Amino acid sequence: MKQVSASLLLITIIILVASGFKKGNSPTAYSRCYFNKLDKFREQASALVALIQASDLQQPADVKSITSRLDATRRSMKQMDFWMRYLDPSRYKQINGPLPVEWETEVFEKFEKPYRKEGAGLTLAALYLQEDHIEKDSLQQLVQKAVDATATYQTDSVTRNLGTCSPFFLNNRLYLLNLAAIYTTGFECPDTSRIIPELRDMLKDVTEIYDAFNEGFAATPLTREYLALYTDAIEFVNKQPDQYSAFDHYLFIKNYINPLFRLNQQMIRAYKVVSKSFVDYTLNKTVNSIFSKAIYNGQNAKGIFLRVDDTTVLAEIEKVGKLLFYDPILSGNNQRSCASCHQPNGYFTDSVAATAIQFNGRDVLKRNTPSLINVVYNHLMMLDGKHISLQDQTKAVMTNPIEMGGTEKDILKKVLSCPDYKKVFKKLLAETPGETEITIDHITSAITLYYGKFSSYSAPFDDAINNVTPLAADAKKGFNLFMSKAQCATCHFVPQFNGVKPPYVGIEFEVLGVPQDTGYHKLSEDKGRYEVNPAVETLHAFRTGSLRNMQHTAPYMHNGIFKTMEQVIDFYDAGGGTGKGLTVPNQTLSADSLHLTPPEKKCLIEFMQTLNENIVFEKPPVTLPSSTITKVNTRKVGGIY
Template sequence: MKTYLNFTFKAKAYTLSVCLLLLSVACKKEQTDEQIKQALNSNTEKLYKGYLKTAYQYLDSIDLDKDKEINQNFFIKSRKYFKKSEPILSYAEKENYKSLNAPNLIRIQEEDPTDIKINQPIGYQVIEENLFNDSLDTIVVKRAINITSGRLKLINNNTHIKLKDYHMLWLLKDAIVRLATVGLSNFDSPVLGQSLKESSYTLQTLKELLTIYKTEFQNPELYNNWVEEIDRSIKFLDTDFDTFDRFEFIKTHTKNQISLWNKTVNDWGTEFPFEMALSNDFELLFSEKLFNVSYFADYKSDTVYLKQKVALGKQLFNDKNLSINNHMSCATCHDKNLAFTDGKKTFNQHQKRNTPTLTYAGLQQAFFLDNRAGSLEGQIVGVVTNHNEFDSNLDVLVKKVKTNKKYIKVFDSLYTKKVTDANIRHAIAAYVRSLNKFNSKFDNNINGRENTLSVTEKRGFNLFMGKAACATCHFPPLFNGTVPPNFTESEMEIIGVPKTNKNLNLDDDLGRYELFKTEQRKGMFKTPTLRNIVLTAPYMHNGVYNTLEEVMDFYNQGGGAGLGFDVPHQTLPFDNLNLSEEEIKDIIAFMKTLTDTPEEVY
């Protein structure tokens, strides 16, 4: 007994000492892990702040009383370091980044009709357009320089980097997608046309960040693959803007970067706490898997996105009994054979505006041609209550659905709150959000599934993304105005559309202006998708043009202002395009490749 007790005591003492030792080791490991994280964040912060500081120092060196070329050189250097800060700045300071890099256009906030804010633009594009213009607006450029520099200093002084691994991976993903969708066009550099060079600056920063995080890689070869891919990408970008092969860059280099990103997620053993607009496990840029569809849904819905809800939504979408007189369904005006348009110049009973496609509509943040609805679910309310459409209300809608026992049974199985107007709208919206196939000839070629794109079609895509500046408003991969990589804003433009295709008079539909009577938004409409454009004629908000040739001629002449109309707030980033007939044909050939293939499409 004594031996046993002695043994027990010794065993307990040994166990205690082992536990203390393990605890000590664990604490040291935890401390070491924490020290590693602190070092990673410290080095990232040092890199980031260095770029910000250099950027505002060069801005502060601009003296408008001195030599113009010297000032331009200071600007170019400042812009370089701003772009080198971009991967971190755009992730950590989304709104500030948007202001600092925004087009030279007035920014308007119209959430409340009694409190409309009209803000003059600031940032690098404002400075660029003034410094490199024959006539210099000293007051405007001084204001832009002072505010831009001050904003950079404020960000620099208030930055304390505390990133987890998944933050860094999100940051890398955003940068990859931004470069391919926005960076390869001249969206950021409309005057100097420095987008390719600036894209290389972004890639250099990604390389430096990965070097900081080199110790996180379990597989050293993966890190080396990153470095090699970034070096190859930078080398590929070192070419003339007009001749740059954007198709090949995205097909090869963007695809490689996304593949490396996914491998890094696995290598780091990263688990993401949630998803934003971009999915955490996509493999291709031109793919429905790029998007987290639920991000675009109305959060009031009581359960998540399910295929069964899509099927229910399809039934409701095609059910004429939901309208007040049982004469109209959603499909009445949105024919699946016409990419969910109606083929008419304007909707019959609403003689002002063309019926937009519903394909890819679910991957945007605002609805109707004037962006007056903030979600698909909200847009459906407008249809239900419109006198020229369902001519009903939400209470009647619920009653009509409840008269159908099959509907009741399905709603009971799919929704916690059963049949409610919110759930009816959510089901229909779920169906619309399924209309994103990404299986066009263009998608299949750029994703490497087939090799059928002609030289003309590839050249058309490169012109679309480059010289023709189409992609500065119609952003890939959706080719609409929803801005990547965050997809939080669906842009509107003022382009000066004529009343008839004879191009003699400006159309009298004032678009967004009708909502809040904001002068600067007269004639402003949402930028639609160009996907399935072959099926969605006639074109423009009023169906004024019957052919893509007419549309291209309108843009080539410089929009409404180029036609001689009074369009003081036109937002097109050019006076005219100076495209040849052959170049126009190439762009049209490319747009025709954006048609979804018919295999059980809808």
């Protein structure tokens, strides 16, 4: 008996060590909570599949019964949502994917081509039940894929995350980010009447997860301060109306979710939490607010100067970058600079023309000039996502025959013909180990470092939601509309109000049905994302841009067709191109009218004006470096056109 007991003890120790359990931690309660909720969801989803199989979908009573069962299944799914999104976000889209087909355009497109991902699960099943003709096999398949996806959450590679504290706090961070950006907006809940009831249930369910975690991980618990504030958040939501358009999104985020995020970030640092998941690839654990500009990293503005941290050296790079930004020496005819189209007094965009003039000085480009402010918070550059880095984009513009018309060879030759440029770049060469000569990358990186710094400014809304200053009543109403009835937040996610949603590794491309003219006689012919990644779903799709500084970056849309914010809001209110009578088979924007009232539209604009950032712009350089090439010395600061 002693020998058997000793063997069992040894086996137990080996299992605990292999599972990553630390001395003093008892994960039994936490893991039991996880598996109980997983089993419940699996049972509910399997029962839903069986009900669909046994039903006659031509009978309203059967459809009603399935809808009721689907709601119950969503309820049990939301009990697992805390874990599923983080532990395997790809499988989660099989359980609750919002789109029938999605092209993955994550940060990892910097390393691999985008791939087609078919959605499935409960959100799509709910949408399918609203259609006039429902095929049993199709509906059953949507739910069966959700059942099948649960198997992933039982594998060792996933469940071993239950054995240490680190994944919990990273799970919790994503949960809080989604509370601010996803859960209250209707992004993946087609029945808006259920958004707030689902939120209440989820908040309560996560309390059980918190209790189980603290029981098992007494050495690294959620603090009393955190748990008390979370209880207050539940009480706040319980007192709110059921209708999500009447829910106070602003106070919910400002008074509860953002402070909870701060406390969770403090615990991540205090407990020395380490991530091994790509979900955390871009997130910054040093920030204490969701509305910190540094919450995630999208682009590396330093480029080839990545290793440089010395502020004096960085200032020197920025200085030469500014000169180059205004220097038409980068163009084929020495008459056009970056500032020709990205005008600093226009928030680094072309605030005059719908689309800028081409290199030939006669024709115009087909797309509106996007602002360079806040581009560092995009994973993919250009409106079609063509480029993966700021430096690639800069180089492409300089060498595009219809934009700046230069060549890498000539640009480098002309820049180095200026003694001042040559001297500084020779000095900076020492800051790029492994590089033996000055290249075009040194030039583009200096430029991106210069304009990248203008993305660090905050807006009045940031100050308000961070409890620095108050927010005007109409602006608050506008934000709550933005997050609900106006449906803006289903594409423009906090904190950057662009298409990058938590966990900030992916970016949205949307098909809106933008017209060629304001009379809506024709759909814009620009194929958008299709030109980079040809697919039915990507035709006329464009990257969702940031709404920050929107008041100063007119005209709007990819072709600059709208001149005012009012026109843009009217376009969305009408249901986009389809709502205006255009044929857009793959439009991702709802074609239904939002039924916004004139006062509501006014409040929306009031809110968006609080996103105007307090940017300190700089005056252009007075002169440009002289060149040993005589003809180059006739160039003007900022270019001629």
